Amino acid sequence: MKVQDEYTGVHSIENLREIFLKQNAAKVFLVTGRKSFGLSGAENFFKKFSEEFEFIQYNDFSENPKYEELEKGINLFRDSDCDIIVAAGGGSVIDTAKLINTLSAQEKDPAKYITGEEVISNKGKHFTAIPTTSGAGSEATHFAVVYMDMEKFSLAHEFILPDAVIIDPELTYSLSPRHTALSGIDAFSQAVESYWSVNSTDASRTFAEEAIKLITGNLNKAVNNPDPECRISMSTAANLAGKAINITKTTAPHAVSYSMTSHYGVPHGQAVSYTLGDFLVYNYNVNEDDINDKRGVSFVKKTFEELLKILGCKSVYEGREKIKQLMTGINLKTNLKDYGISSEEDIRFIADNVNTERLGNNPRSLTNSELLSILRNNL
Numbered sequence: 001m002k003v004q005d006e007y008t009g010v011h012s013i014e015n016l017r018e019i020f021l022k023q024n025a026a027k028v029f030l031v032t033g034r035k036s037f038g039l040s041g042a043e044n045f046f047k048k049f050s051e052e053f054e055f056i057q058y059n060d061f062s063e064n065p066k067y068e069e070l071e072k073g074i075n076l077f078r079d080s081d082c083d084i085i086v087a088a089g090g091g092s093v094i095d096t097a098k099l100i101n102t103l104s105a106q107e108k109d110p111a112k113y114i115t116g117e118e119v120i121s122n123k124g125k126h127f128t129a130i131p132t133t134s135g136a137g138s139e140a141t142h143f144a145v146v147y148m149d150m151e152k153f154s155l156a157h158e159f160i161l162p163d164a165v166i167i168d169p170e171l172t173y174s175l176s177p178r179h180t181a182l183s184g185i186d187a188f189s190q191a192v193e194s195y196w197s198v199n200s201t202d203a204s205r206t207f208a209e210e211a212i213k214l215i216t217g218n219l220n221k222a223v224n225n226p227d228p229e230c231r232i233s234m235s236t237a238a239n240l241a242g243k244a245i246n247i248t249k250t251t252a253p254h255a256v257s258y259s260m261t262s263h264y265g266v267p268h269g270q271a272v273s274y275t276l277g278d279f280l281v282y283n284y285n286v287n288e289d290d291i292n293d294k295r296g297v298s299f300v301k302k303t304f305e306e307l308l309k310i311l312g313c314k315s316v317y318e319g320r321e322k323i324k325q326l327m328t329g330i331n332l333k334t335n336l337k338d339y340g341i342s343s344e345e346d347i348r349f350i351a352d353n354v355n356t357e358r359l360g361n362n363p364r365s366l367t368n369s370e371l372l373s374i375l376r377n378n379l
């Protein structure tokens with residue numbers, strides 16, 4: 001995997017000019033959120049450059065970008081003849097820019113690459129990712145999510161990883177408590193899932209461990225009584241969690257979350273955290289018959305002992321309780337019925353639409369009825 005140019009710290013956004021000059025860029029394609037661009041302070045920063053560089057801005061897409069919106073961005077990018085691409089926003093903004101950049105560089109119909117009919121063969125233009133939330137860690141991953149006909153697809157390729165990353169915590173200072181909570185709990189779930197993923201490595205665990213410690217120590221404060229110090233910690237944590245899942249990908253809680261988001265409108269962070277505590281308990285109780293990690297039952301048990309230590313808990317039941325407390329402390333819901341998921345029919349729909357690829361990264365395999373009972377537990 002290629003190495004990214006990383007600029008971190010308060011005011012690190014100032015490095016953008018140097019990146020543009022280094023790339024000999026005159027015309028920049030800028031992908032942003034509709035509101036977050038102004039609120040984060042990024043817009044003011046880009047205004048300073050408006051005489052020196054030409055910007056073509058694209059922000060005409062929804063929070064969980066649909067294929068049609070992506071296609072529009074691809075056409076605009078191709079017609080614009082920009083030299084480089086920059087994304088400033090949350091996870092879906094960065095994901096959209098990744099897809100626009102990479103799919104614009106391919107010869108066939110973009111949809112074919114998303115469905116896996118065609119394989120990516122060309123790299124897009126130089127791409128800089130600037131997160132304005134502390135959550136998704138999309139700036140650190142080589143995959144991107146898009147919804148086609150309500151179905152979630154994740155496109156993965158080395159070329160998708162941004163070339164440069166700017167983690168400027170100041171851009172997150174104005175994040176609302178709600179947005180801080182939702183993005184922060186996503187980072188937390190990603191770090192925890194990465195830790196127990198069947199693809200974990202020493203490097204991914206180091207990233208995940210640091211992220212978990214920073215989030216348990218700072219998320220509540222960042223939501224309820226933020227100061228620059230905890231914002232800086234959360235920005236660092238989100239990027240570390242992104243680096244961790246870039247190696248391992250996510251597991252069961254993410255796998256089960258996607259239809260909650262696309263069909264019931266549950267925000268991503270809320271959706272992934274609903275089942276995280278129950279999967280901590282479920283995965284810990286792995287046995288020889290349902291082990292899904294080639295490294296064996298004792299390896300997985302040891303992993304969970306380490307994870308509990310990182311969480312500061314003596315048992316998985318205490319761990320599940322701690323996760324619940326973390327969620328309620330930042331005003332997230334802990335029952336599915338709060339988002340209208342209340343009937344047996346609803347949870348059957350969610351269980352039937354679980355993402356099998358992400359489920360394959362879970363250390364303990366899972367039957368449909370086991371998944372149903374986890375969902376029932378959270379009604």
Ligand SMILES: [Fe+2]
Binds near residue numbers: 254268272
């Ligand atoms: Fe996520």
